[in-house]
Structure formats: structure tokens, C-alpha cells
Amino acid sequence: xxxxxxxxxxxxxxxxxxxxxxxxxxxxxxxxxxxxxxxxxxxxxxxxxxxxxxxxxxxxxxxxxxxxxxxxxxxxxxxxxxxxxxxxxxxxxxxxxxxxxxxxxxxxxxxxxxxxxxxxxxxxxxxxxxxxxxxxxxxxxxxxxxxxxxxxxxxxxxxxxxxxxxxxxxxxxxxxxxxxxxxxxxxxxxxxxxxxxxxxxxxxxxxxxxxxxxxxxxxxxxxxxxxxxxxxxxxxxxxxxxxxxxxxxxxxxxxxxxxxxxxxxxxxxxxxxxxxxxxxxxxxxxxxxxxxxxxxxxxxxxxxxxxxxxxxxxxxxxxxx
Numbered sequence: 020x021x022x023x024x025x026x027x028x029x030x031x032x033x034x035x036x037x038x039x040x041x042x043x044x045x046x047x048x049x050x051x052x053x054x055x056x057x058x059x060x061x062x063x064x065x066x067x068x069x070x071x072x073x074x075x076x077x078x079x080x081x082x083x084x085x086x087x088x089x090x091x092x093x094x095x096x097x098x099x100x101x102x103x104x105x106x107x108x109x110x111x112x113x114x115x116x117x118x119x120x121x122x123x124x125x126x127x128x129x130x131x132x133x134x135x136x137x138x139x140x141x142x143x144x145x146x147x148x149x150x151x152x153x154x155x156x157x158x159x160x161x162x163x164x165x166x167x168x169x170x171x172x173x174x175x176x177x178x179x180x181x182x183x184x185x186x187x188x189x190x191x192x193x194x195x196x197x198x199x200x201x202x203x204x205x206x207x208x209x210x211x212x213x214x215x216x217x218x219x220x221x222x223x224x225x226x227x228x229x230x231x232x233x234x235x236x237x238x239x240x241x242x243x244x245x246x247x248x249x250x251x252x253x254x255x256x257x258x259x260x261x262x263x264x265x266x267x268x269x270x271x272x273x274x275x276x277x278x279x280x281x282x283x284x285x286x287x288x289x290x291x292x293x294x295x296x297x298x299x300x301x302x303x304x305x306x307x308x309x310x311x312x313x314x315x316x317x318x319x320x321x322x323x324x325x326x327x328x329x330x331x332x333x334x335x336x337x338x339x340x
Contacts, residue, residue, distance in 0.1 A: 048087030052122035056082070058339060060293075060301060060313055061093040061102050061119070062332040069093050069104055070332070071119060078329040084117045085124060092190065095119065095338030096146040101172075103127075103144045103153055112141040114155060116172070127153070127174035134177040135168070137161065143190020143239060146172070147219065148197040154180070154219065156188050156202065165208055167191055167200070167217055180221055188215060190239040195246040199269045203236035203251070211236040214249070216270055227271045229253065233263055238290050242267065243297050244340040248318070250279070250292040250300055257285040262292050262302050264318055281322035293337045301328055301337045 048068075059073040062081075067088040070081040084102065093104040103116050113129040130139045137160035144155035154169050159179065165187040167180040180200075181188060189203030189211050200219055203211030204226060212235045216225040229236070233253030237260045240251035249267040252260045253276065262279040265272050279300060280289065288311075291303040295315060304314040304325060313329040329335070 048085050049117050049124040050084055050086065050121040052118060052120055054082045054084065054119070054121035056099075056119045058099060060329055060332070060335050060337050061095050062313065062329065062335045063090050063093065064332060067091070069102060069117060071102075072329055081329065081332070082121070084119070084121055087124075090115075092143050092334050092336075094143075094145045094336050096150050097148050097339050098150055099339030101146070101150075103146060105141050105144060105155075110139070112139060114141055114144055114153065114170070114174075125174075127172075128170055128177065132177075135159075135179075138168075140165070145191055145193060145200075148193055148195055152176075152219075154191045154193070154200055156190055165189070167202060169219065178221070180217055180219070181224065186213075186215070186224075186226075187211070188217075189236065191217070192239070192241040192249075193219070194242050194269050195244065196269070201240055201242055201249060201267070203238075203240055205235065209235075214240055214251075214272065225270055229276065230272075231263070231276045232256070233276055239292065241292055241294060243294050243318075245297045247297070250294065250302075250318075251276075252290040252292055252302070259285045260288050260290050262289045262300060262316075264300075277320070278322050279316050279318065280325055291334050291336075293335050294340060295337045296340070301335050303333060303335060 056071045056073050061071050069084040069090050072081040089106045091105040093102045106113050111130045114127040117124045140158040142156040166184050167188045169178045187208050191200040191202040202215050204213045204215035205211040214227045235254045237252040237254050250264050253263045263276040265276040286307045288305045293301045295301045303311050305311040313332045313335045314325040315328045316325045
């Protein structure tokens with residue numbers, strides 16, 4: 020039986036860049052600050068708003084945090100208090116945050132902001148382990164190879180981590196130390212066939228090929244909470260995607276990538292992995308073109324089966340860890 024605390028939370032849910040502070044209510048359409056969330060999944064639905072569902076709540080009744088639409092790839096801070104995401108309006112993208120308990124949306128950075136020049140196409144933002152900064156992928160100018168950048172959580176201090184790059188980078192993920200991020204990398208955004216290990220304070224990246232049966236990374240690569248493994252959604256020669264896991268250090272992969280699940284049908288699509296613990300993953304699962312949903316699977320040396328976590332959801336991220 021659901022506790023009174025969770026029942027009340029479900030009922031209630033139905034009811035430009037500053038020098039030091041983010042711009043409040045930047046078009047993200049936040050909700051009132053009365054959502055009850057401690058730990059669970061953040062995700063988007065077909066209306067392109069941010070939703071959360073607590074592990075103790077009802078996965079069939081998630082709670083909406085934004086109302087303006089256009090939201091992509093939410094990521095939860097390590098203390099569980101905030102979500103950072105990308106909002107798209109036409110060709111304009113912005114980095115925004117919203118409290119996990121609901122409230123006002125803050126805009127941190129918008130395309131073509133003076134702090135980053137002709138920057139555009141923000142993607143895959145994630146919080147540093149200490150919660151002070153956010154690292155994300157972006158295009159320094161239209162048509163340029165995508166790069167990585169860092170900003171403070173109040174929107175100040177924009178710094179490009181991979182300036183002058185000829186390699187394109189995808190959504191980054193921090194190692195627990197906060198000193199290094201790993202990100203998909205390749206000659207263009209449609210062929211991330213490497214992993215890049217990038218110093219979070221700036222410096223020369225290290226590149227590692229994927230190997231095994233993975234031709235490219237479809238969306239993201241994420242480091243486990245203990246920093247010993249990386250999970251990614253690998254594109255296969257059949258055109259489908261599967262979640263793969265590999266042993267990792269701050270300088271590269273150790274051994275071969277292995278499949279998380281035991282599905283073999285080419286119609287199955289697995290994507291957007293997110294660690295739910297050091298021994299389990301949440302990810303997007305879709306078969307035969309149906310509605311995508313969030314599933315969980317244990318991480319082990321052999322492929323395993325999956326269990327449904329949240330129906331009708333997209334681009335999941337679990338936290339806090």
C-alpha cells in the first residue's frame with residue numbers, strides 16, 4: 020500500500036545569463052514546489068516536459084516538473100535536489116535547471132550568449148560530483164565539430180574544455196573523483212566510434228576505440244557510481260542498439276564490452292543507459308516500434324533479462340547516487 024506521503028505527492032502533482040545568478044523562470048514553465056521526490060527516475064514524455072517518479076511512488080503516475088515543453092536529456096544532481104536539461108525552441112537551445120521537488124525553472128545559458136559566442140546545439144548536460152559545475156556538449160558555431168564545455172551551476176564561468184577540436188563529442192559523464200569525464204567521440208555526431216577521456220579542468224583527451232561488435236555509440240556513455248564500469252548504447256551492424264558494459268579506469272577500457280541483456284531480435288532497441296546502482300542499470304527499451312519505456316537489468320558477467328520500471332517514458336536518468 021502506498022504511504023500517505025506518496026499519495027499526497029501524486030495528488031499535488033496534478034493540481035538571460037546573469038553574471039552571478041541564473042535567470043529565473045526562463046521559459047521552462049516550472050511547477051509549484053510541492054513534489055515529493057527522494058530518489059528515482061527523471062525523464063521526458065511525448066509532451067517534452069520533465070517528469071520524475073520516486074522509487075516509493077507509482078510509476079504509472081509520474082509527477083511533472085515543467086510545462087513549457089521542448090525538454091531533452093534531464094540529469095539529476097548527486098545530492099538529488101536539482102535537474103539540468105536542454106530546452107529547444109526552434110533552433111535555439113538553452114541549459115535550464117529545475118528543482119526535483121518542483122518550482123521555478125532557471126536558465127543558465129542560451130545559444131549565442133556573449134559568454135560562448137556563436138555557440139549552439141547544447142546536448143547531454145551533467146552535474147559534477149560536487150554539484151558545483153555542469154559539463155555538456157555543444158557546437159562552438161553552426162556546422163563546427165561538437166565540443167565539451169563547463170559552466171558553474173549559477174550560469175557563470177563558461178569554459179570550453181576541448182577548444183579547436185576536429186573530433187566531435189557527445190554527452191559527457193563524470194568519474195566519481197570529478198577530475199575526468201568520459202564522452203562518446205568520433206569524426207562527426209553520427210559516428211561516435213570512440214570513447215574520449217577528458218580532464219574536467221582542461222587538457223589533452225585520451226581516445227579509446229570501442230571494439231567488439233559495437234560500430235558506434237548511439238546516445239551516451241555513463242560511468243558507474245564506483246567508477247569501475249562504463250555503460251553505453253552501442254549501434255550494431257543490424258541497425259539496432261543494445262546496452263553494453265565494460266570495465267574502465269580514468270584512462271581507458273579494460274577488456275571487451277559485453278551485452279547487458281540477452282535479446283537478439285533486430286527489432287529491439289535499447290538506449291540511454293543510466294546507472295541505478297553499481298550493479299544495475301536503467302535504460303530505454305523499445306521493441307517493434309511500440310511506446311518506449313524504462314526498464315532495469317542487473318549488471319553481471321552474463322546477459323540477463325529485464326523488468327519494467329516506468330511505462331511510456333523517454334531519455335531516463337536515475338538519481339541521486
